Amino acid sequence: MDSQDVIIVGAGVIGLNTAYELARNKIKVSLIDQFLGYRKASWAGAGIIPPGNPDLAANPADWLRAKSSQLFPVLSSELLQFTNINNGYFKCGGLELTSCYDETNEQAWANENINFERISEINLKSLAPHLDPKHCKTTYFPEMAQIRNPRHLKALTEACKLLGVRFYNDCKITGLIKKGQQVIGLESGSGVFNAGQFIITAGPWSGDFLQEEKIDTHIFPIRGQMLLMQTSLPFKEIILKEKCYIVPRGEGLVLVGSTEEDVGFNGSTTSEGKDYLFKMACDLIPQLNNAKIIDHWSGLRPGCSKNSPLIGKSPESDNLYFAAGHFRQGLQTSPATALLIKSILMQEDLGIDNQYFMKPNEQFQVSKPLFQS
Numbered sequence: 001m002d003s004q005d006v007i008i009v010g011a012g013v014i015g016l017n018t019a020y021e022l023a024r025n026k027i028k029v030s031l032i033d034q035f036l037g038y039r040k041a042s043w044a045g046a047g048i049i050p051p052g053n054p055d056l057a058a059n060p061a062d063w064l065r066a067k068s069s070q071l072f073p074v075l076s077s078e079l080l081q082f083t084n085i086n087n088g089y090f091k092c093g094g095l096e097l098t099s100c101y102d103e104t105n106e107q108a109w110a111n112e113n114i115n116f117e118r119i120s121e122i123n124l125k126s127l128a129p130h131l132d133p134k135h136c137k138t139t140y141f142p143e144m145a146q147i148r149n150p151r152h153l154k155a156l157t158e159a160c161k162l163l164g165v166r167f168y169n170d171c172k173i174t175g176l177i178k179k180g181q182q183v184i185g186l187e188s189g190s191g192v193f194n195a196g197q198f199i200i201t202a203g204p205w206s207g208d209f210l211q212e213e214k215i216d217t218h219i220f221p222i223r224g225q226m227l228l229m230q231t232s233l234p235f236k237e238i239i240l241k242e243k244c245y246i247v248p249r250g251e252g253l254v255l256v257g258s259t260e261e262d263v264g265f266n267g268s269t270t271s272e273g274k275d276y277l278f279k280m281a282c283d284l285i286p287q288l289n290n291a292k293i294i295d296h297w298s299g300l301r302p303g304c305s306k307n308s309p310l311i312g313k314s315p316e317s318d319n320l321y322f323a324a325g326h327f328r329q330g331l332q333t334s335p336a337t338a339l340l341i342k343s344i345l346m347q348e349d350l351g352i353d354n355q356y357f358m359k360p361n362e363q364f365q366v367s368k369p370l371f372q373s
């Protein structure tokens, strides 16, 4: 490999989108992952994509979400044309249920020019007739969208392959080989990988690399469980209440998520998680009581001790970069994260404060574990 080659560690949505972004800019990329099939958080997630307007975003973290919301339709049709795989991107709209309207949030949405509307009880009946009428403080976001995660990962993988990205699966990177301020290689059970630049997109497993680089930010797993149910109820919009949501997938399938559990690298599912999600779904839509549960899975979100992801160059190495710790927002911010990493690597100016993502930040507020397993 020559000094322009890039190795990315971790083929979740952040690593794949970054590989795609670099490869389409004619950079030679290799992507290494420890698990075949990469059924990690990126596969397990709900694929909710909130709306946004990057030109009016209040801070770099909002910019990531807003820019991605603008990039997703373009990326999705590009991937469809290129690979013939439809990732299911669809502006289905979303209904957020709250106990009272929050004027501070409404001001922030208005400042970013995000379309939203308080829904009267009467309109709610026609928009979501099956919603329990006790949930009457509802805000409608017509531009909220969704994507089918497994299809999106498949499309990105295929596109990367077509662009010449080399994949190394079932290969765990165990350490960095350094010479002064330079990373010269990566250690693995299958030998050493050399390149000019290295990017760590290892999701909740990124912590080991941060420790090696003496970066005082913690990245850790927070488990989320998810149910897939089959129902004959027709509904189109995503329904969100606090940390829970129902996402209609078409053909009577609905996703119900999600728990937030601090249980280490334990990717199993629990009967308590299943019951909690089922109860929560029925509290929102009582008729889901008759729905059939057809699948139940979990994923490990990359929690971060900062309240935003860690994106940028390591302060300890001239050619090592991180894009990790996206917690609940990794899918919805993946296209802009990839663009940002590419612009940092190629020293382009995107007009946002890159340093924001590498500064130490406030302590992460993880909810008390919902369930112990």
Ligand SMILES: Cc1cc2nc3c(=O)[nH]c(=O)nc-3n(C[C@H](O)[C@H](O)[C@H](O)COP(=O)(O)OP(=O)(O)OC[C@H]3O[C@@H](n4cnc5c(N)ncnc54)[C@H](O)[C@@H]3O)c2cc1C
Pocket: 009, 010, 011, 012, 013, 014, 015, 032, 033, 034, 035, 038, 039, 040, 041, 042, 043, 044, 045, 046, 047, 048, 049, 171, 172, 173, 174, 201, 202, 203, 204, 205, 206, 223, 224, 225, 226, 257, 258, 298, 299, 300, 301, 302, 323, 324, 325, 326, 327, 328, 329, 330, 331, 332, 333
């Ligand atoms: C139930 C659930 C619902 C969610 N819903 C949403 C949602 O609606 N919208 C949203 O935006 N986000 C959502 N998220 C969060 C989102 O899925 C994550 O933020 C995102 O997937 C993180 O992507 P990633 O690429 O950083 O990590 P991952 O998907 O975890 O990928 C990291 C990869 O790195 C590999 N790796 C790690 N260490 C090594 C190593 N040493 N050597 C080689 N490979 C390594 C792993 O095998 C893995 O494949 C959800 C998450 C869950 C669990």
